[in-house]
Amino acid sequence: MSEETMKIPQATAKRLPLYYRFIKNLHASGKQRVSSAELSEAVKVDSATIRRDFSYFGALGKKGYGYNVNYLLSFFSKTLDQDEITKVALIGVGNLGTAFLNYNFLKNNSTKIAMAFEVDPSKIGTNIGDVPVYDMKELEQRLNEEEISAVILTVPVNAAQQITDRLKDTEVKGILNFTPARLSVPPSVRVHHIDLAVELQSLIYFLKNYPNPDTESSQE
Ligand code: ATP
Numbered sequence: 001m002s003e004e005t006m007k008i009p010q011a012t013a014k015r016l017p018l019y020y021r022f023i024k025n026l027h028a029s030g031k032q033r034v035s036s037a038e039l040s041e042a043v044k045v046d047s048a049t050i051r052r053d054f055s056y057f058g059a060l061g062k063k064g065y066g067y068n069v070n071y072l073l074s075f076f077s078k079t080l081d082q083d084e085i086t087k088v089a090l091i092g093v094g095n096l097g098t099a100f101l102n103y104n105f106l107k108n109n110s111t112k113i114a115m116a117f118e119v120d121p122s123k124i125g126t127n128i129g130d131v132p133v134y135d136m137k138e139l140e141q142r143l144n145e146e147e148i149s150a151v152i153l154t155v156p157v158n159a160a161q162q163i164t165d166r167l168k169d170t171e172v173k174g175i176l177n178f179t180p181a182r183l184s185v186p187p188s189v190r191v192h193h194i195d196l197a198v199e200l201q202s203l204i205y206f207l208k209n210y211p212n213p214d215t216e217s218s219q220e
Contacts, residue, residue, distance in 0.1 A: 012053045018045070019043060022043055024073065027070070031069055032070070034069055036050045036051050058075075085112050086111045087113075088113055088114065088148060088149075089117065089142075090113050090116040090151070092154040092156070093117075093123050093154075100152060113131050114146060115132055115134060116133045117142075118134070119136050139166060140166060140169045143170040147171055150173070153175055153179055156179070161184065172189070177194065
């Protein structure tokens with residue numbers, strides 16, 4: 001991200017790709033302006049939050065006019081589009097890992113899974129969705145050769161910490177953790193934890209206990 005976004009709060013920064021995708025669609029359909037209410041409806045973030053988020057990057061909506069779509073588009077593309085493709089690695093080519101390799105973020109042309117790692121001999125040496133699957137023994141060497149800075153972890157929970165510990169000998173600074181393990185990492189490494197089972201359970205809890213999302217904040 002550029003220096004401009006360094007100052008904005010992390011919660012706002014996380015919403016930027018969501019806004020960007022919607023603004024790109026608006027621009028493609030020829031719209032010149034958009035209100036915070038329309039944005040709110042489309043991205044499911046309340047309009048007060050949208051106004052506050054947008055004020056951080058100097059987009060001030062005018063009453064009765066809304067926001068200028070071209071201005072927003074150029075801000076988001078300057079902030080989020082990377083000149084180079086960021087290569088990431090995936091560790092653990094099971095059901096979820098295989099799905100990621102086949103998907104490979106093709107619609108998002110700034111990131112790409114460049115390599116995968118496994119312990120299962122029947123998977124090592126294959127290509128899945130054009131991504132080579134290497135032996136875990138080669139982990140540090142391969143990550144360093146390609147200067148990989150982020151990994152996606154889709155291994156069984158009991159393997160997660162031990163693999164994370166091996167990353168200290170690499171340049172990896174970010175882990176997208178799909179295992180339920182709470183990882184211990186040095187302060188220089190950032191972990192984003194996505195526990196699909198917990199997210200689903202939490203959604204179902206909310207459906208049961210807060211059946212009407214209009215009266216509660218439906219967006220976390
Ligand atoms: P599958 O049906 O292929 O087992 P899964 O997603 O249910 O898929 P998991 O047990 O979660 O399977 O394991 C995910 C993948 O991680 C498997 O392909 C497994 O071989 C691999 N794996 C297990 N231990 C390690 C490890 N220490 N390092 C790298 N990969 C590992």
